[in-house]
Structure formats: C-alpha cells, structure tokens
Amino acid sequence: MKVGHPKDFWSGIMFIVIGVLFAVVAKGIKFGDSVLVAGYAMGTPARMGPAFFPFWLGLILILFGVIIAVNGYRTKGGPDSAFPHFHWRAIAYVLGSVIIFGLILKPVGMLLAGIVLVIVSSIGNPEKSPMKTTVILAVGLVVFCALVFVWGLKLPIPLCPDVEAIQSSIGFCRG
Amino acid sequence: MGEILSNLYLGFGVALTFQNAMYCFIGVLLGTLIGVLPGIGPVATISMLLPATFVLPPISALIMLAGIYYGASYGGSTTAILVNLPGEVSSVVTCIDGYQMARQGHAGKALGVAALGSFFAGTVATMLIAAFAPPLAEFALKFGPADYFSLMILGLIAAVVLAHGSLIKAIAMIVLGLLIGLIGTDVNSGVARYSFGLPELIDGIGIGTIAMGTFGFSEIVRNLEQGEKREVFTKSITGLLPNWTDIKQSTWPVLRGTALGSFLGILPGGGPTLGSFSAYTLEKKMAKDPSRFGKGAIEGVAAPEAANNAAAQTSFIPLLTLGIPSNPVMALMIGAMIIHGIQPGPQIMTAKPDLFWGMIASMWVGNLMLVILNLPLIGMWVKLLTLEYRFLYPAILLFCCIGVYSISNATMDVYLAALFGFIGYAFIKLECEPAPLLLGFVLGPMMEENLRRALLLSRGDPMVFFTRPISLTLLIITAILIVIVVSPAISKKRAEAFQEEAV
Numbered sequence: 001m002k003v004g005h006p007k008d009f010w011s012g013i014m015f016i017v018i019g020v021l022f023a024v025v026a027k028g029i030k031f032g033d034s035v036l037v038a039g040y041a042m043g044t045p046a047r048m049g050p051a052f053f054p055f056w057l058g059l060i061l062i063l064f065g066v067i068i069a070v071n072g073y074r075t076k077g078g079p080d081s082a083f084p085h086f087h088w089r090a091i092a093y094v095l096g097s098v099i100i101f102g103l104i105l106k107p108v109g110m111l112l113a114g115i116v117l118v119i120v121s122s123i124g125n126p127e128k129s130p131m132k133t134t135v136i137l138a139v140g141l142v143v144f145c146a147l148v149f150v151w152g153l154k155l156p157i158p159l160c161p162d163v164e165a166i167q168s169s170i171g172f173c174r175g
Numbered sequence: 176m177g178e179i180l181s182n183l184y185l186g187f188g189v190a191l192t193f194q195n196a197m198y199c200f201i202g203v204l205l206g207t208l209i210g211v212l213p214g215i216g217p218v219a220t221i222s223m224l225l226p227a228t229f230v231l232p233p234i235s236a237l238i239m240l241a242g243i244y245y246g247a248s249y250g251g252s253t254t255a256i257l258v259n260l261p262g263e264v265s266s267v268v269t270c271i272d273g274y275q276m277a278r279q280g281h282a283g284k285a286l287g288v289a290a291l292g293s294f295f296a297g298t299v300a301t302m303l304i305a306a307f308a309p310p311l312a313e314f315a316l317k318f319g320p321a322d323y324f325s326l327m328i329l330g331l332i333a334a335v336v337l338a339h340g341s342l343i344k345a346i347a348m349i350v351l352g353l354l355i356g357l358i359g360t361d362v363n364s365g366v367a368r369y370s371f372g373l374p375e376l377i378d379g380i381g382i383g384t385i386a387m388g389t390f391g392f393s394e395i396v397r398n399l400e401q402g403e404k405r406e407v408f409t410k411s412i413t414g415l416l417p418n419w420t421d422i423k424q425s426t427w428p429v430l431r432g433t434a435l436g437s438f439l440g441i442l443p444g445g446g447p448t449l450g451s452f453s454a455y456t457l458e459k460k461m462a463k464d465p466s467r468f469g470k471g472a473i474e475g476v477a478a479p480e481a482a483n484n485a486a487a488q489t490s491f492i493p494l495l496t497l498g499i500p501s502n503p504v505m506a507l508m509i510g511a512m513i514i515h516g517i518q519p520g521p522q523i524m525t526a527k528p529d530l531f532w533g534m535i536a537s538m539w540v541g542n543l544m545l546v547i548l549n550l551p552l553i554g555m556w557v558k559l560l561t562l563e564y565r566f567l568y569p570a571i572l573l574f575c576c577i578g579v580y581s582i583s584n585a586t587m588d589v590y591l592a593a594l595f596g597f598i599g600y601a602f603i604k605l606e607c608e609p610a611p612l613l614l615g616f617v618l619g620p621m622m623e624e625n626l627r628r629a630l631l632l633s634r635g636d637p638m639v640f641f642t643r644p645i646s647l648t649l650l651i652i653t654a655i656l657i658v659i660v661v662s663p664a665i666s667k668k669r670a671e672a673f674q675e676e677a678v
Contacts, residue, residue, distance in 0.1 A: 008341070011605045015347045022354045025369060040366050046635030050361040050368055053623040057354050064347040071343075084604035087400035091600065094396050094572065095593045101576050102589030110577070117576060118569040125399055125565050137566055141573050153227045155581045 005077030012069025023058030026051040093124020109160040114142035189533030202239035203541045206246020211556045213260045217247040219391035221507045222383035223578035233515035234530045238537040244504050248447045248487040252289040265447035265483040268455040272475030287417050289480040296433040296481035297542035300488035312496040315521035320628035321639045325649040330499040336660045345611045352612035356619020375587035382510035384588045388595025389609040391575045395568050425477035436482030440489030446502040450486030451479035503610045506617040
C-alpha cells in the first residue's frame with residue numbers, strides 16, 4: 001500500500017524523530033551498568049528536575065507525530081500532497097553564502113566577507129545579472145553597512161582583515 | 176475616564192520627547208519601507224534591528240520596534256494596490272480590489288482610502304488599549320503560577336486555532352518550539368540542557384537567530400525558486416484625497432473593519448492577517464451587490480486596511496497586560512523586553528507606567544506620522560517598488576547576517592541562523608507553519624517555570640490546575656476552542672475565511 005499523503009506522513013515522521021531525540025537526551029540511556037547517554041535528573045512532580053518538562057514534552061511531540069503520520073498514511077491527498085521538491089541550488093547558494101560569511105568574518109573583516117556574501121548569494125539567482133553590477137552592488141552595500149552599523153550604531157563588528165590571525169592560522173607564513 | 180486621560184497625558188509626555196519621537200519616526204519609516212518591499216517582513220526586520228537597539232534606553236527601543244510593526248502593516252497596502260503583490264501577508268486581500276482600482280486608474284483613491292482608514296482605525300485602537308489594558312492587567316495580577324500555566328496553554332492553542340492550515344501540525348510546531356526554547360541553562364539546577372558541549376548554546380538560542388533563519392533566510396530561498404513577475408502601476412498617481420462619494424461609500428466599511436480588527440487583534444493568534452481576511456469576507460456578505468468585489472470595490476480596500484491596522488495595534492493588549500505573545504512579532508517584542516531587562520507581564524503597567532503609557536501614546540503618534548509620511552511620499556515608495564529582487568535579496572541577506580552576528584558577537588549564531596533557514600524552508604515545504612514555533616519558543620521557559628512553581632505549591636498534585644477557579648476556567652475555554660475547531664461545521668467555515676488566500 002502506498003502512502004496517501006506523503007507531506008503529512010513525513011511531517012509526522014519528522015516530529016517523531018525530533019521528539020525521540022529530545023526525550024532520550026533528557027532521560028538518558030542505560031544498558032545495565034554502561035551509560036550511553038547521561039541524561040538529566042528527572043526529579044518528582046513536586047520538585048521537577050531539569051529532565052522533567054522536556055521529557056514529557058518530547059513524549060507529547062512523539063504522540064502528535066504518530067497521529068499526523070498515521071493520518072497522512074491513511075488519507076488520500078490531492079496532487080499537492082506529494083513530497084515537496086527542494087530547490088537545492090537556491091538553498092546551497094543562499095545558506096552557503098551565509099555560512100561562508102560566518103567562517104571568514106573574523107579573519108578577513110566585514111568589508112571583504114560582505115562582498116563575498118553578496119557575490120556568492122547572487123550566483124544562486126536563476127535570473128543572472130552581470131558580474132559587474134553584482135560587484136558594484138556588493139561594494140555599495142558593505143560601505144553602507146560600515147557607515148550605518150559600525151560607525152553609526154557602533155556595533156562591534158570587525159571591518160578589516162585580522163592579518164595576524166590569518167598568518168598564525170596558515171603555517172606557510174611562519175616559515 | 177479621567178484616569179485614562181491623565182495616563183495618556185503621561186504617555187504623550189514620554190512619546191513626544193525629542194528622542195522618542197525620533198525613534199518612533201525611524202520605526203514607522205523603516206516599517207513602511209519593509210512593508211512596501213515584498214520579500215521581507217516585520218519579523219525579519221525587527222530581529223535584524225534588535226542588536227541595534229541595545230544601546231538605546233528600553234522605552235525608545237520598544238517604541239521603534241513597535242513602529243516597525245504597524246508601519247509594515249501600513250506599507251504593505253501600497254504594494255498590494257500598485258503591484259498586486261502583498262507587501263505583507265496582512266494585505267493579501269487588499270490586492271484583490273486595490274489592484275483592480277489601480278488598473279482602472281483609481282490608484283490614488285485606493286491609496287488615500289487605505290491611509291485614512293488605517294489612521295482612523297489606529298486612533299480607535301489606541302483608545303481601546305488605553306481603556307482595556309489597565310483593568311485586564313489588574314485582573315492578571317491575581318494570577319498564580321497554575322493560572323499562568325493554563326493561560327499560556329489557552330494562549331498557544333487559541334493562537335493556532337485562529338490561524339489557517341492543519342491544527343494538529345500547528346500544535347506539534349508549538350511543542351517543538353517549547354522544546355527548542357528549553358535549550359540552554361536550566362535556571363533551577365544550572366544544568367546546560369541540549370547544549371551538546373557547545374559553549375555558545377549554554378545561554379540558549381536567541382530569538383533573533385531563530386526568527387531570522389526561519390522567516391528571513393527561508394523566505395529568500397522560497398522567493399528565488401518562485402521567480403518574480405511584477406507589473407507596477409507607477410505612472411499617474413493623482414487624486415490621493417478621496418471625494419465625498421468615496422468617503423460616504425467607505426465610512427461604514429471602515430467602521431466595521433475597525434471594530435472587527437480591534438476585536439480579532441486582542442485574541443491570541445488574531446493579529447492583522449485574520450483581521451483583514453475577516454473584514455473582507457464581512458463586507459462581501461454585507462454588500463448589496465457582492466459581484467462588485469474583485470472588480471475594484473472601494474469597500475474591499477477600506478475595510479481590510481482599517482481592520483489590519485486596528486488589529487496590529489490591539490494585539491499589543493495581551494502582550495502588555497499578560498505577557499503572552501499573540502503572534503510572532505509580539506514574541507519578538509517579548510524577546511526585546513527581556514533583552515532590555517524588562518520582565519513582560521501584568522506588573523509592567525504599575526512598575527513602569529512611563530514605559531507602558533509611553534508605548535501606547537507612541538502608537539498614535541506613529542499613526543499620525545504614517546499618514547503624513549505616506550500620502551506625500553507615495554512617489555518615493557513607488558520608486559522603491561521598481562527595485563528588482565535580484566538587488567534586494569543580497570542586501571537583506573547581508574543585513575540579516577550582520578544582525579545575527581551582532582546579537583552576541585558570535586559567528587556560531589550565524590551558522591545556527593543558516594541551519595534554521597534550512598529547517599524553516601523544510602517546514603514550509605511540508606506545510607508546517609513556522610509561526611507557532613516562535614510563540615512556543617518564547618513561552619517555553621516561562622511555561623516550565625510556572626509549571627514547576629504550581630506543582631511545588633501543590634506538593635506535586637496536578638489537580639491544582641482544575642481546583643483553582645481561574646485556571647479551570649481558562650482550561651475549559653481551551654477545551655471548548657478545540658472542540659469547536661474540530662467540529663466539521665466550523666472547520667468548513669474556517670477554510671472559507673481563508674479561501675481568498677488561495678486565489
């Protein structure tokens with residue numbers, strides 16, 4: 001038998017998995033004497049330990065997950081109910097550019113990291129724009145951000161490359 | 176009545192200081208800007224600007240953030256009318272008749288009615304907050320921990336009952352949000368829960384990080400995959416002021432929209448979106464000739480615009496009096512209050528009357544600024560609309576990244592936001608609305624704390640939730656709500672109320 005409403009079915013499975021994770025980490029797993037996951041103290045209802053609330057919430061989430069998954073398996077959904085198609089290209093460029101920004105922000109500073117962010121994320125757009133426009137946009141945006149956020153609002157964001165940090169992280173520069 | 180006036184006097188004294196008026200202006204200006212621009216909403220903007228408010232005094236910060244919110248619900252209508260794209264979800268229905276009016280050459284009239292209707296609604300809603308917030312806050316002061324726990328359950332359930340989409344999925348999203356809210360150090364035992372040895376997780380995940388990921392980043396990915404098609408009416412926008420016939424035609428719709436919006440805004444989960452949808456449906460039902468709707472009926476612009484602005488404002492009532500957020504923006508406002516060292520709840524009104532009344536007065540000041548700002552500056556907003564998304568989204572991305580990083584100067588937050596961007600995208604793809612998650616996230620620690628205190632006082636007896644009259648009443652209301660929504664007749668009506676969205 002086929003799954004009737006894949007979107008709902010897989011949402012339910014997702015909730016079950018997350019619920020199990022939260023409940024298990026709270027309660028811990030023990031096989032006899034060997035402790036696989038330490039867990040937190042459960043306590044009693046009158047003196048709740050740190051595990052109490054998340055453990056029961058985890059169980060509730062599992063319960064909802066099961067109901068959603070079973071319903072999704074049984075009911076027949078329309079054409080919209082198919083498992084969704086993920087646009088990996090847009091995901092990769094947009095979120096990838098954010099991660100790169102995070103990685104290089106401290107060593108190279110916001111000016112360079114921002115330019116990289118704008119250029120990489122722009123490549124992810126299905127409608128291409130010429131590289132020259134993108135670079136102009138990138139430079140304009142980082143200058144604007146430097147003026148507003150760093151000089152105007154005094155947010156402590158590094159602007160320029162931290163040369164020493166880069167040198168110490170690359171063995172080559174040390175000879 | 177005299178008390179209200181003296182309170183408002185105090186409020187205006189705070190709101191009209193040069194600094195606060197300036198931040199209110201910046202707030203509504205930014206709000207209108209992001210409201211006009213499709214593809215970025217108030218949630219992402221407020222979380223982006225959260226770190227920028229650290230240096231401000233709390234009252235100025237909250238006035239500015241509030242201004243962004245109602246400014247956005249205001250600016251969204253401009254886009255809806257001129258581009259047939261909702262700048263905000265709350266202006267989805269304005270597209271239907273507003274855009275048709277623009278196509279018939281009445282863009283100015285539609286914009287004018289929207290602006291004046293919103294201003295009227297905003298004024299009424301401000302008065303309502305001033306009148307209803309104090310008694311409600313006073314009543315809430317009687318609440319014990321058990322009552323608070325039940326109130327949060329009611330608030331969370333009511334929030335998803337009124338929203339659209341699958342109810343059980345929305346409740347599951349709340350539970351997930353509550354769980355994510357528990358990540359970090361447990362205040363009672365000092366145990367760092369779910370931190371997985373990462374020092375950055377010991378303080379928990381910031382609400383700004385989650386909001387920017389699930390609402391900012393995932394929205395960009397979704398917009399990119401959909402591509403853009405726009406047709407902007409930028410040529411001739413004249414005759415902004417409606418004539419006598421227009422005023423006569425839209426007076427009742429504005430009044431009805433204001434009433435409906437104010438009421439729905441107070442309810443948890445209400446807010447501007449539900450307000451505008453319901454107001455449109457109501458006007459269509461009341462009209463002598465319903466076939467005019469969808470073809471440029473002025474009532475179809477006036478009523479929903481009044482309703483969404485009224486609701487945007489009255490949704491501050493549960494926040495200011497009970498400390499319960501009714502929608503994601505209010506959840507962020509709670510986050511902002513906590514960052515600024517203000518414990519949200521009924522005690523705000525007595526402990527910090529200047530903040531409480533200052534914020535309320537600033538809303539009226541902000542609304543006045545919006546009318547002044549929007550009518551003459553409409554040309555500038557229209558120019559902004561011609562800005563292409565391919566230039567816009569890298570800018571949004573950069574602002575978000577800088578915002579996320581500045582919350583605590585940690586690149587870990589940037590990675591987490593990217594992770595939540597993916598999670599949020601997956602949720603939307605699986606038709607799980609991320610809004611309830613944010614509400615649960617804010618309430619998670621508060622709920623645990625109240626549950627703990629309630630059970631400590633009752634020596635572990637869970638019956639305490641059913642023996643205290645306030646708590647029992649709240650739980651019964653919750654049960655009734657669930658029964659009503661699950662019953663087939665109402666669930667059909669609920670689908671009907673949101674059907675316009677599919678169009």
